[in-house]
Amino acid sequence: MTQTTGKPLTKERLLALYRTMLVIRRTEEQLARAHQAGLIHGACHTYVGEEAVATGVCANLRADDAVFSTHRGHGHALAKGVNPAALMAELFGRATGVSRGRGGSMHLFAPEVGLMGTSGIVGPCILQAAGAGYSFKLLNTDRVGVAFFGDGAANNGAFHEGLNMASIWKLPALFVCENNLYATEVPFSQSAGNPNVAERSAAYGMPGVLVDGNNVVKVYEAAREAVQRARSGGGPTLIECRTYRTRAHSEGMRDAGYRSADEVEAWKARDPLKLLAAQLPADDIAAVESEVKAQVDAAYDFARNSPYPDPATATTHVFSE
Amino acid sequence: MRELTYTAAAREALAAAMAKDPSIFVVGEGIGARGGNFNTTAGLYDLYGPMRLRDTPIAERGFIGLCAGAAMTGARPVVDFMFLDFILDAMGELINQVAKMQYMSDGRLKMPIVLRGSVGVGGSAATHHSGNYYSIFAHIPGFRVVLPSTPYDAKGLFNTALRGDDPVMFLEHKLLLNTKGPVPEDDYAIPFGQASVVREGGRDCRVTVVALAAMLRKTLDACDQLAKDGISVEVIDPRTVAPLDMDTILQSLHKTGRLLIVDETFAPCGIGAEIAAQAVDRALDDLDAPVKRLNGAHTPTPYSPPLEAAVIPNAATIEQAIRDLLAE
Numbered sequence: 001m002t003q004t005t006g007k008p009l010t011k012e013r014l015l016a017l018y019r020t021m022l023v024i025r026r027t028e029e030q031l032a033r034a035h036q037a038g039l040i041h042g043a044c045h046t047y048v049g050e051e052a053v054a055t056g057v058c059a060n061l062r063a064d065d066a067v068f069s070t071h072r073g074h075g076h077a078l079a080k081g082v083n084p085a086a087l088m089a090e091l092f093g094r095a096t097g098v099s100r101g102r103g104g105s106m107h108l109f110a111p112e113v114g115l116m117g118t119s120g121i122v123g124p125c126i127l128q129a130a131g132a133g134y135s136f137k138l139l140n141t142d143r144v145g146v147a148f149f150g151d152g153a154a155n156n157g158a159f160h161e162g163l164n165m166a167s168i169w170k171l172p173a174l175f176v177c178e179n180n181l182y183a184t185e186v187p188f189s190q191s192a193g194n195p196n197v198a199e200r201s202a203a204y205g206m207p208g209v210l211v212d213g214n215n216v217v218k219v220y221e222a223a224r225e226a227v228q229r230a231r232s233g234g235g236p237t238l239i240e241c242r243t244y245r246t247r248a249h250s251e252g253m254r255d256a257g258y259r260s261a262d263e264v265e266a267w268k269a270r271d272p273l274k275l276l277a278a279q280l281p282a283d284d285i286a287a288v289e290s291e292v293k294a295q296v297d298a299a300y301d302f303a304r305n306s307p308y309p310d311p312a313t314a315t316t317h318v319f320s321e
Numbered sequence: 322m323r324e325l326t327y328t329a330a331a332r333e334a335l336a337a338a339m340a341k342d343p344s345i346f347v348v349g350e351g352i353g354a355r356g357g358n359f360n361t362t363a364g365l366y367d368l369y370g371p372m373r374l375r376d377t378p379i380a381e382r383g384f385i386g387l388c389a390g391a392a393m394t395g396a397r398p399v400v401d402f403m404f405l406d407f408i409l410d411a412m413g414e415l416i417n418q419v420a421k422m423q424y425m426s427d428g429r430l431k432m433p434i435v436l437r438g439s440v441g442v443g444g445s446a447a448t449h450h451s452g453n454y455y456s457i458f459a460h461i462p463g464f465r466v467v468l469p470s471t472p473y474d475a476k477g478l479f480n481t482a483l484r485g486d487d488p489v490m491f492l493e494h495k496l497l498l499n500t501k502g503p504v505p506e507d508d509y510a511i512p513f514g515q516a517s518v519v520r521e522g523g524r525d526c527r528v529t530v531v532a533l534a535a536m537l538r539k540t541l542d543a544c545d546q547l548a549k550d551g552i553s554v555e556v557i558d559p560r561t562v563a564p565l566d567m568d569t570i571l572q573s574l575h576k577t578g579r580l581l582i583v584d585e586t587f588a589p590c591g592i593g594a595e596i597a598a599q600a601v602d603r604a605l606d607d608l609d610a611p612v613k614r615l616n617g618a619h620t621p622t623p624y625s626p627p628l629e630a631a632v633i634p635n636a637a638t639i640e641q642a643i644r645d646l647l648a649e
Binding site for chain 2: 129139316
């Protein structure tokens, strides 16, 4: 487990973390309803249950740090600063979407806030984050590259090649494994000879930490130490966050036969929002609730009322000119 | 004019670009102090050090994915892959990431990455070091695919590759690397999508031959033989297969009425099929005979010299193909 460093977080800081997690939660719930209503044309992988990871990591990042994300990337986008309205509009296929309707859930791009893409392919984000680290080092900046990826990606060759290169060249990068115990519906315990991902860091000669991915403060502290190390030339860190997806792999998919109801309930009892709310005044939580509800309602209205893209733009930007 | 080898001409472009632009870095196996397996980076490590001349682990998928991330965040990577066959492990990174990034981001991210290295059959390199595969990349939206055939073109096209913001496959046929030719000292650039009429046919010329990379020299040798019989041939080198300059090919076809595409790589779904289809589609009335293709055999590349020679066109088979087409 990570060492706790620095001062305890202030109430304001904790509330800000709570607010980000709640924006993710309420946006995802709205997206799930919208999926049922037929407003989402393709896939929708929600981040419900895993909010503490993106929130705790991204709270340590600047807009000019680069995040490379996964197929389950709504939380990373929102935590990095994407507006929920632009996220929803993208899933609704609208011209106001974060990728102008080209991508949907798995191709969210907002480089202006350092979201360098969610992805439909498992693994490349690890290599790209190492590459951002290379770029930032080459250009003499103190920016960092961050990859979020799941336990499934930890078994992909990109993990091995990316972590090795980041380590030998001491790249300013964070590798954040969101171990939610299943690659879609395949248990990690059945696909990993050593199911402790953090321990694999030793093989690459970099620090690795295992944190409770449902405890946003623990994630925040681990990421703070790793980001400081990266910015100051100390090289990369692997952070494994044990967490759990409480909804189905993808909206509309059956969610049975591979995990027990008891397991789901046990993780719901450790809901990251509930864990943090218990430490904060009820009045403050209620105020954040009402503020976020208004924001997500407005985002939904904006997205639903946005125009579809002009079909004439379907083939633009294949090349740079 | 001074003469340089093909490799030295491309290296001159790279060295000048690296001197001007600190965001350019090169990755590859042995491209640092060693200077590259084909001397592609000779002398540059001493000038720029390891951060800009980066020897990599043997992890082609990894370092191409890394370069994609670097290109998305302000750097300009040059991947020196030595043999094209080696980067087949990176096809997912290339097709799903590198080629699609500008589109996926609605043009807000650029992908200025040059992937350069050797292709082609020759020197008993055998089947894991002889791939061409350029038709595959030309098939994918998002790639520029360049096949220089002369030192002059190598420098001018490499300059264009290094200055643009698109992914470029810069493919150097291994039999051309040590060939010499005139190369100006100035910093000229040759635009992509501009074919070269390498040999202009006379007024009585009745055949156009499109030839790429190492097939160009062999085609010109065949033309010299044919000239002895008074047969005139117009020869066009597309220089880039994506974009493909069909207009220059069709202008020639309009004049000659016959078209042969000589292509070292496989015929099925290849660049020759694309050229033929476009010729039929856009210039059927100009055709006095069927469009013909002369390709390498549709087989992996064998090692033994007589076997290797049997799977690719040569000056004699090209000459015969031209005679056959003229007889149609």
